Amino acid sequence: MTSLDLCADLPASTLSADAGALPRLVQAFHANGFVILRGFADEPACAALEAVTRQHLAAAVPPVEFEADLGYPGAPPTRDAAGGGTVRRLRQAYGRDAVFRRWASDPKLVAVVQALLGEPARITLAHHNCVMTKHPHYGSQTGWHRDTRYWSFARPELVTVWLALGDEDERNGVLRVIPGSHQARLEPGQLDPAEFLIEAHPASQPLLDAAQPLALHRGDVLCFDSRLFHAAGRNASNAVKLSVAFAYFGASNRPLDGTRSAEFGSVELPAVV
Numbered sequence: 303m304t305s306l307d308l309c310a311d312l313p314a315s316t317l318s319a320d321a322g323a324l325p326r327l328v329q330a331f332h333a334n335g336f337v338i339l340r341g342f343a344d345e346p347a348c349a350a351l352e353a354v355t356r357q358h359l360a361a362a363v364p365p366v367e368f369e370a371d372l373g374y375p376g377a378p379p380t381r382d383a384a385g386g387g388t389v390r391r392l393r394q395a396y397g398r399d400a401v402f403r404r405w406a407s408d409p410k411l412v413a414v415v416q417a418l419l420g421e422p423a424r425i426t427l428a429h430h431n432c433v434m435t436k437h438p439h440y441g442s443q444t445g446w447h448r449d450t451r452y453w454s455f456a457r458p459e460l461v462t463v464w465l466a467l468g469d470e471d472e473r474n475g476v477l478r479v480i481p482g483s484h485q486a487r488l489e490p491g492q493l494d495p496a497e498f499l500i501e502a503h504p505a506s507q508p509l510l511d512a513a514q515p516l517a518l519h520r521g522d523v524l525c526f527d528s529r530l531f532h533a534a535g536r537n538a539s540n541a542v543k544l545s546v547a548f549a550y551f552g553a554s555n556r557p558l559d560g561t562r563s564a565e566f567g568s569v570e571l572p573a574v575v
Contacts, residue, residue: 310331340522347405347408374442375442390441391433394427397427426460434544452497459551474538476516
């Protein structure tokens with residue numbers, strides 16, 4: 303690993319102890335398309351988020367997205383099939399409870415996102431703004447994609463903040479990424495009609511050869527560029543995997559009028575000095 307690679311995976315305590323850590327983190331983010339902050343969310347925050355999440359999952363408090371509605375590999379074929387009531391996402395997390403609003407707007411988190419974007423940040427309420435779940439047996443597999451396939455902004459530079467509420471590894475559908483793929487130039491026909499990467503395309507192999515899993519522990523935060531290719535497998539463990547995800551864009555950026563990205567508005571965040 304190079305020193306730049308190492309900067310992409312940083313103990314959160316280093317940010318406050320080392321004045322040069324944040325600039326190095328920004329450099330690694332732009333080079334690799336992602337950074338990991340280990341132990342960034344403390345245990346009280348994780349416990350509060352998990353408690354509300356489990357309550358809302360148990361009652362399927364709307365709005366939710368069901369695995370059966372998407373038809374990804376491994377999902378139940380219909381709502382009436384076995385596992386058809388399996389929730390994939392608790393949507394509109396920001397409006398669900400104050401614990402989500404506190405996390406998404408935490409000044410410590412906002413300071414990092416602002417540095418990655420290079421300007422004051424806003425939360426988009428149209429995309430992510432959710433708790434991602436991956437259930438045993440009925441949780442589906444997600445192919446290689448970039449979030450820009452369904453986001454419509456003047457500029458594509460958005461940052462997703464992914465908080466692990468438990469261990470995420472190869473057993474339970476860990477997120478996999480292709481470092482540097484946010485800068486990849488694709489050939490015609492390399493994406494299918496839904497803009498998933500066609501793995502059999504000859505130009506896809508060098509990208510796939512560079513793929514790596516991003517194992518996370520409770521409280522770890524992954525920040526990644528909206529153009530970064532990522533994927534996730536199925537959950538072969540006996541426990542539900544829970545991850546809180548919010549997406550941020552710069553104040554000078556904007557969702558395009560009339561698109562899904564403009565549908566729910568955004569939350570302006572105070573600039574952190």
